Amino acid sequence: xxxxxxxxxxxxxxxxxxxxxxxxxxxxxxxxxxxxxxxxxxxxxxxxxxxxxxxxxxxxxxxxxxxxxxxxxxxxxxxxxxxxxxxxxxxxxxxxxxxxxxxxxxxxxxxxxxxxxxxxxxxxxxxxxxxxxxxxxxxxxxxxxxxxxxxxxxxxxxxxxxxxxxxxxxxxxxxxxxxxxxxxxxxxxxxxxxxxxxxxxxxxxxxxxxxxxxxxxxxxxxxxxxxxxxxxxxxxxxxxxxxxxxxxxxxxxxxxxxxxxxxxxxxxxxxxxxxxxxxxxxxxxxxxxxxxxxxxxxxxxxxxxxxxxxxxxxxxxxxxxxxxxxxxxxxxxxxxxxxxxxxxxxxxxxxxxxxxxxxxxxxxxxxxxxxxxxxxxxxxxx
Amino acid sequence: xxxxxxxxxxxxxxxxxxxxxxxxxxxxxxxxxxxxxxxxxxxxxxxxxxxxxxxxxxxxxxxxxxxxxxxxxxxxxxxxxxxxxxxxxxxxxxxxxxxxxxxxxxxxxxxxxxxxxxxxxxxxxxxxxxxxxxxxxxxxxxxxxxxxxxxxxxxxxxxxxxxxxxxxxxxxxxxxxxxxxxxxxxxxxxxxxxxxxxxxxxxxxxxxxxxxxxx
Amino acid sequence: xxxxxxxxxxxxxxxxxxxxxxxxxxxxxxxxxxxxxxxxxxxxxxxxxxxxxxxxxxxxxxxxxxxxxxxxxxxxxxxxxxxxxxxxxxxxxxxxxxxxxxxxxxxxxxxxxxxxxxxxxxxxxxxxxxxxxxxxxxxxxxxxxxxxxxxxxxxxxxxxxxxxxxxxxxxxxxxxxxxxxxxxxxxxxxxxxxxxxxxxxxxxxxxxxxxxxxxxxxxxxxxxxxxxxxxxxxxxxxxxxxxxxxxxxxxxx
Ligand SMILES: Nc1ncnc2c1ncn2[C@@H]1O[C@H](COP(=O)(O)OP(=O)(O)OP(=O)(O)O)[C@@H](O)[C@H]1O
Ligand SMILES: [Mg+2]
Numbered sequence: 001x002x003x004x005x006x007x008x009x010x011x012x013x014x015x016x017x018x019x020x021x022x023x024x025x026x027x028x029x030x031x032x033x034x035x036x037x038x039x040x041x042x043x044x045x046x047x048x049x050x051x052x053x054x055x056x057x058x059x060x061x062x063x064x065x066x067x068x069x070x071x072x073x074x075x076x077x078x079x080x081x082x083x084x085x086x087x088x089x090x091x092x093x094x095x096x097x098x099x100x101x102x103x104x105x106x107x108x109x110x111x112x113x114x115x116x117x118x119x120x121x122x123x124x125x126x127x128x129x130x131x132x133x134x135x136x137x138x139x140x141x142x143x144x145x146x147x148x149x150x151x152x153x154x155x156x157x158x159x160x161x162x163x164x165x166x167x168x169x170x171x172x173x174x175x176x177x178x179x180x181x182x183x184x185x186x187x188x189x190x191x192x193x194x195x196x197x198x199x200x201x202x203x204x205x206x207x208x209x210x211x212x213x214x215x216x217x218x219x220x221x222x223x224x225x226x227x228x229x230x231x232x233x234x235x236x237x238x239x240x241x242x243x244x245x246x247x248x249x250x251x252x253x254x255x256x257x258x259x260x261x262x263x264x265x266x267x268x269x270x271x272x273x274x275x276x277x278x279x280x281x282x283x284x285x286x287x288x289x290x291x292x293x294x295x296x297x298x299x300x301x302x303x304x305x306x307x308x309x310x311x312x313x314x315x316x317x318x319x320x321x322x323x324x325x326x327x328x329x330x331x332x333x334x335x336x337x338x339x340x341x342x343x344x345x346x347x348x349x350x351x352x353x354x355x356x357x358x359x360x361x362x363x364x365x366x367x368x369x370x371x372x373x374x375x376x377x378x379x380x381x382x
Numbered sequence: 383x384x385x386x387x388x389x390x391x392x393x394x395x396x397x398x399x400x401x402x403x404x405x406x407x408x409x410x411x412x413x414x415x416x417x418x419x420x421x422x423x424x425x426x427x428x429x430x431x432x433x434x435x436x437x438x439x440x441x442x443x444x445x446x447x448x449x450x451x452x453x454x455x456x457x458x459x460x461x462x463x464x465x466x467x468x469x470x471x472x473x474x475x476x477x478x479x480x481x482x483x484x485x486x487x488x489x490x491x492x493x494x495x496x497x498x499x500x501x502x503x504x505x506x507x508x509x510x511x512x513x514x515x516x517x518x519x520x521x522x523x524x525x526x527x528x529x530x531x532x533x534x535x536x537x538x539x540x541x542x543x544x545x546x547x548x549x550x551x552x553x554x555x556x557x558x559x560x561x562x563x564x565x566x567x568x569x570x571x572x573x574x575x576x577x578x579x580x581x582x583x584x585x586x587x588x589x590x591x592x593x594x595x596x597x
Numbered sequence: 598x599x600x601x602x603x604x605x606x607x608x609x610x611x612x613x614x615x616x617x618x619x620x621x622x623x624x625x626x627x628x629x630x631x632x633x634x635x636x637x638x639x640x641x642x643x644x645x646x647x648x649x650x651x652x653x654x655x656x657x658x659x660x661x662x663x664x665x666x667x668x669x670x671x672x673x674x675x676x677x678x679x680x681x682x683x684x685x686x687x688x689x690x691x692x693x694x695x696x697x698x699x700x701x702x703x704x705x706x707x708x709x710x711x712x713x714x715x716x717x718x719x720x721x722x723x724x725x726x727x728x729x730x731x732x733x734x735x736x737x738x739x740x741x742x743x744x745x746x747x748x749x750x751x752x753x754x755x756x757x758x759x760x761x762x763x764x765x766x767x768x769x770x771x772x773x774x775x776x777x778x779x780x781x782x783x784x785x786x787x788x789x790x791x792x793x794x795x796x797x798x799x800x801x802x803x804x805x806x807x808x809x810x811x812x813x814x815x816x817x818x819x820x821x822x823x824x825x826x827x828x829x830x831x832x833x834x835x836x837x838x839x840x841x842x843x844x845x846x847x848x849x850x
Binding site: 439440442443444445446447448449451452454455461527530531533534537538540541542543548551552554555558560563566567570571574575578 | 762782
């Protein structure tokens with residue numbers, strides 16, 4: 001567990017600039033084995049807060065404890081070797097191969113070269129960079145790959161704590177999604193204590209077990225679980241920051257209860273027009289391949305046995321007990337207006353109508369208000 | 383320091399300063415004019431880059447006194463001919479600037495050149511209207527380096543008997559006469575500063591969009 | 598004319614003895630090497646320290662402005678100032694001023710190379726290095742110096758050319774080396790010797806530069822070859838001042 005106790009950092013005045021408070025009386029806890037996201041507008045002190053944890057910056061006042069030990073009493077270099085650190089532009093060493101980059105911290109800790117490199121290869125595998133990437137130089141990698149190496153390098157010595165400063169913000173949105181998903185998968189496996197900085201509220205909500213929203217001037221505006229944050233932003237600033245479609249976004253957290261499903265007639269690929277027309281009286285008919293939904297056809301319009309190229313693939317599919325947001329989206333995007341629900345293996349279970357999902361939404365309870373949070377500003381977590 | 387020496391020899395100092403200016407300045411202009419197309423080629427044609435930059439790098443390694451002495455073999459001139467010095471200095475300038483021009487042109491933001499092409503500039507006009515102006519600050523910084531080093535090297539030519547400000551150094555040493563040494567040193571430094579300032583002013587006039595000078 | 602030069606160069610008699618090519622070549626190498634060594638011992642740690650600490654960067658600018666001082670004048674002034682201080686039958690009267698001037702001339706490019714080399718290290722790499730628990734010394738040895746090597750080498754190569762060229766001129770204040778052939782050849786109108794020695798000096802400079810180029814290939818990480826072109830190009834647009842600061846590395850006379 002990482003604990004900030006009334007931590008303040010002010011930078012002294014330099015060359016014409018007034019002295020400024022970057023972090024103001026920050027108190028919060030980052031629980032062991034969980035992801036705590038610091039989010040807020042540019043310049044609100046996220047990076048400063050993060051870098052105080054590994055003593056890249058020392059606080060002006062207050063203290064920071066890791067597992068109840070005041071870090072001010074630990075030698076900075078030693079402290080840092082036990083904390084993984086990932087930054088936005090990866091900061092890879094251009095003169096070292098990928099595997100040597102990743103082996104750096106184990107070698108700093110005294111592991112032999114051979115063992116450190118073996119370990120590095122394992123970790124590279126873990127972040128999805130197999131074999132032949134190891135001997136490349138950073139300049140021969142794409143931005144997303146460099147970022148993975150950055151994560152691998154931080155993981156190599158298996159530190160219990162990881163600090164990540166906008167690690168995915170320099171890559172394009174598609175790669176970012178991919179990296180985020182892999183990151184969550186990894187965290188499921190590794191259970192590190194992670195403090196993650198971002199200015200992207202979507203990323204914060206997707207990744208955080210808890211989210212700390214900071215406001216300019218380095219003050220904590222609200223600390224809460226993502227669903228709670230979306231449901232009960234504590235003031236206008238937080239409400240603005242989490243955005244206008246927060247209600248819809250919050251559906252991403254509500255597990256779907258038992259939605260009223262109907263059985264959906266379906267036919268396999270290769271079905272003839274006559275058979276298809278016999279299968280349903282509705283305008284749209286669902287086509288499956290080995291029970292996995294493929295798309296929709298209009299039986300009235302087909303003249304040949306059904307091929308993949310005839311399918312309308314506009315609709316998304318949702319898992320039966322997945323988030324309500326996905327079920328609603330499936331219903332809204334389907335040409336038949338019936339959302340396709342599948343089981344964990346992707347096999348057809350049934351369909352659901354948007355109205356039914358909306359009804360379910362209305363029955364879902366919003367996260368309860370935490371009495372401690374009713375105060376106009378966030379009280380220190382104690 | 384014998385100040386009367388300076389006033390007595392003022393017109394001679396001016397004459398040698400002028401000779402020095404010619405020996406250092408003409409090669410600067412010639413070298414730039416030749417380096418522009420060569421640097422452009424190096425930046426444009428991938429396979430030409432290594433031979434062009436490598437070749438100019440080789441020329442650049444030849445020590446100045448050796449190059450002055452060898453010039454007559456190449457040019458068929460007499461050893462004390464001023465053209466030896468001019469050609470040799472042009473070679474140095476060229477060698478230094480080809481790389482600078484190539485680097486500068488490659489540094490021109492792609493967006494600007496592509497926008498210019500999209501607006502319908504023909505390649506040659508685009509080079510003159512877009513690439514060259516944008517590359518000017520970097521080329522100018524290379525030119526400043528070449529100018530200062532030219533002024534210093536030209537004084538070496540006094541050793542082979544070509545008249546310029548360096549003569550004060552050689553003669554001062556021969557006669558162990560400090561005043562002449564000082565005259566030679568100070569006038570060379572002043573001339574180098576004059577070259578530097580002129581290039582900076584011209585650059586600023588040519589690139590009005592660059593507010594501050596890269597000094 | 599070329600035949601005469603060739604004859605001079607291939608005449609065995611010209612190669613032997615105290616005034617022979619072999620001896621003077623060795624002298625030339627020795628003076629150049631010694632000056633480079635002294636300059637390196639001074640300039641490399643100093644440049645690294647200035648870049649590392651961000652302090653006293655005016656020293657780099659000051660050293661660069663030394664380029665405007667003609668090396669010929671520097672040699673003569675140093676000789677007149679110092680040679681009378683040494684008496685007796687030694688080499689010191691011309692050796693000391695020569696080595697001092699050669700060293701002074703080698704310092705600016707070496708200093709600029711080390712300074713801008715360390716300066717240009719990707720700040721993110723430096724930050725990551727500190728963040729993973731490297732001590733100041735480890736950051737320097739493992740990250741900053743290896744990344745600075747390309748620019749350190751370009752500084753070393755220009756310093757070498759500068760020193761070899763100026764050592765030739767130093768013959769005029771009594772230093773031996775290949776320059777003595779040029780001095781005497783020009784004075785006595787023996788053009789074949791002057792030109793022949795000029796060829797040797799050119800070849801020497803070329804060989805030294807090539808040798809350093811080979812060493813550079815061997816010691817600089819291949820990862821920096823591709824990165825340099827890539828990141829430099831990306832950064833170049835806003836890096837004009839840096840490019841200007843690098844310029845002096847190439848200057849010589
Ligand atoms: N070394 C420093 N000296 C002076 N001021 C600083 C220093 N580092 C940061 N600051 C200031 O402290 C404030 C907080 O900076 P910080 O880097 O923590 O912001 P951030 O939340 O990470 O912003 P961003 O999202 O843009 O990265 C900023 O106003 C910044 O200008
Ligand atoms: Mg930041």
